[in-house]
Amino acid sequence: MQAARPLPNYLIQRYQGWKATTYSENSAWYRRLATEGQRPRAMVISCCDSRVHVTSIFGADQGEFFIHRNIANLVPPYEPDGDHHGTSAAVEYAVTALNVSHLIVLGHSSCGGVQGCLDMCQGKAPQLEEKTSFVGRWMDILRPGYERVKDSHAEADQARALEKESVLVSLSNLMTFPFVKEKVESSALTLHGLWTDIGEGSLEYYDTKSGTYQPV
Amino acid sequence: MQAARPLPNYLIQRYQGWKATTYSENSAWYRRLATEGQRPRAMVISCCDSRVHVTSIFGADQGEFFIHRNIANLVPPYEPDGDHHGTSAAVEYAVTALNVSHLIVLGHSSCGGVQGCLDMCQGKAPQLEEKTSFVGRWMDILRPGYERVKDSHAEADQARALEKESVLVSLSNLMTFPFVKEKVESSALTLHGLWTDIGEGSLEYYDTKSGTYQPV
């Protein structure tokens, strides 16, 4: 590996700040976590977006959340075909090895991935249609969501509606995994759909009864 | 989507705490981030492990890092075959759309995914060899790392050595992406390999010259 470079100084300084404060104050707990292993209560699937850190929103400390982050917080359908499936692997590990109690999917406003999907489905982003576009092929997962959104919402509202659909598509796909379905049905695992507005700091959850998102 | 449930109370309470403090103190900035879009300086690829939060280690605030988290911080090789590739999509978006300046891969001690790979490669985990094992098929990405580790390290040291190899495998695979290679070669992007010890709070970076990890 010839290309690697040392860490930029500003990150070294910040790391040393963390070491001297947060780590120093919690080293006993961190040592126990290292020795005894992690025992997270929930898995969170959220977006890579730099403006949405679930560790901040829920004040998640070391050891609490097993967090998978990908573009647009998507879970693909169950497809055990022997290929690499990073998201499915993370879900499998959390549910079958770590036995998390909650599986939370967190969507958010101004999602670039969702906007790309919208543009693609509306024929405005031909480059995303190409076979070689990883973002395009990843956002294919959300196409069924677009089908539900395109007629029921005015064009100005479709991006937000599709962001919220991205959470529901993921939850539906999660239920296609046998080990998820089984645990949900035996109440050993609960699923939760959330959506947050970056600017307003608001949080909504998907309410099954009404079939709508409600403020937390 | 019938399976979703409301958010557990303990998380509602924490969210309200965040809203009343962190959000409230920074709402002007969060609103700007929502309006003007994100402009992260770095992408970080780290593990889902609940004990390793890069947002904490580097004091990363909203807007700074574009973060992808998967099991064992792995990047698969470039494979534009039209299938879903969540990690490749995240890398593509960060490098070509967001133009991040740094791409950091962060490994860690006591990594369950790496341990699974080691067990699998040593013939101790037949269930991970099955085609239907998402974790096994995901950890296949790390097999070339095992080949380098198995003869050069005593068995007791192989887990840690393989954790560090997982970072190097990812960095090497990143260089198989044309858009990464091109930017690295033109100095528009730098790659960085890091490994942290959960219990000790230490941080090491991969030093190209010596071909070893060095303390930060």
Next chain:
Amino acid sequence: MQAARPLPNYLIQRYQGWKATTYSENSAWYRRLATEGQRPRAMVISCCDSRVHVTSIFGADQGEFFIHRNIANLVPPYEPDGDHHGTSAAVEYAVTALNVSHLIVLGHSSCGGVQGCLDMCQGKAPQLEEKTSFVGRWMDILRPGYERVKDSHAEADQARALEKESVLVSLSNLMTFPFVKEKVESSALTLHGLWTDIGEGSLEYYDTKSGTYQPV
């Protein structure tokens, strides 16, 4: 311009050191900052004093803080009379063109400007009373602060009290700028008053509720 001289060697050497290390490690980011423009999160108004570098105290990297430094971190009242007002221009640019989210005024211990104001107000520095004294006329801005301090503090404590008043005078004057007041009232901008002890490395913030400075 006949008087300019080349840079002293010791500074050339330091610059070369920076170029070979910090710049080299961050050139991709610096190029982006040059191309895309700055987007600082906060403006800081602090003293010219060589012992107080806010870039160090807050680990501020390139692009983060818009920094105005003048003697005693003072902001004069809003006075749009057509004359040159460097501080007012800096505030106007930060708030209306850059849309910073925070405006921080940072005072400090052993401030020579504040001591000069104290001496002048106590009749001990006639030279500062002269119309031609730029320092004296600049420190006139702080006279209202002296009025509040002179009776409430013993003489030995007046310098420190006046240093802390210099921050409050600036914050009050900031609120006389219509574009500051409007943004503060709409929560698009927050004001913060800080004071640091050079020798102890301590930091205090002005707490509105108690009307006193509190340790950070």
Next chain:
Amino acid sequence: MQAARPLPNYLIQRYQGWKATTYSENSAWYRRLATEGQRPRAMVISCCDSRVHVTSIFGADQGEFFIHRNIANLVPPYEPDGDHHGTSAAVEYAVTALNVSHLIVLGHSSCGGVQGCLDMCQGKAPQLEEKTSFVGRWMDILRPGYERVKDSHAEADQARALEKESVLVSLSNLMTFPFVKEKVESSALTLHGLWTDIGEGSLEYYDTKSGTYQPV
């Protein structure tokens, strides 16, 4: 002062990092600086721009540089009219009270203030012409520079040329201060004009002999 708010958490964390590392390693020196007072070798006049930190470029540690930062690193002409003059006060204090040996003016590329002056002089920014525009009235100081640049440079090159003129205008105006002129003529003080390119990290100094900027 009712408007002040506590410091945002991310800055508290960074401050604590500085306290635990940089301060802790240098506390003996900082205590001496507090007790014995500052004795800076140079005064630097640079821009407020968040992308140009002279403390970084010259690795300036606590106690070395007395730093004044304003928009476009401008010094107005000597005008002892009894009004507030923040820049003149800083120069007076550095030269007559601190007896600095060097006075360095540092300009930079992509300067928003200089661009504003250019727009204003070319009739493209009527709002900057208004009496109430602090930025416009501050940039009036640079108008003589525009007069020199407008005919000698193609329009595409005028911004950069004017950035470099901003340094020369300041140096010329500095020589109108009697206490500066006298010390320069007796070799007790040297003036230096610098200009840095943010993206390239390059540094140029004004060479009196050739009347041009030369790479350092």
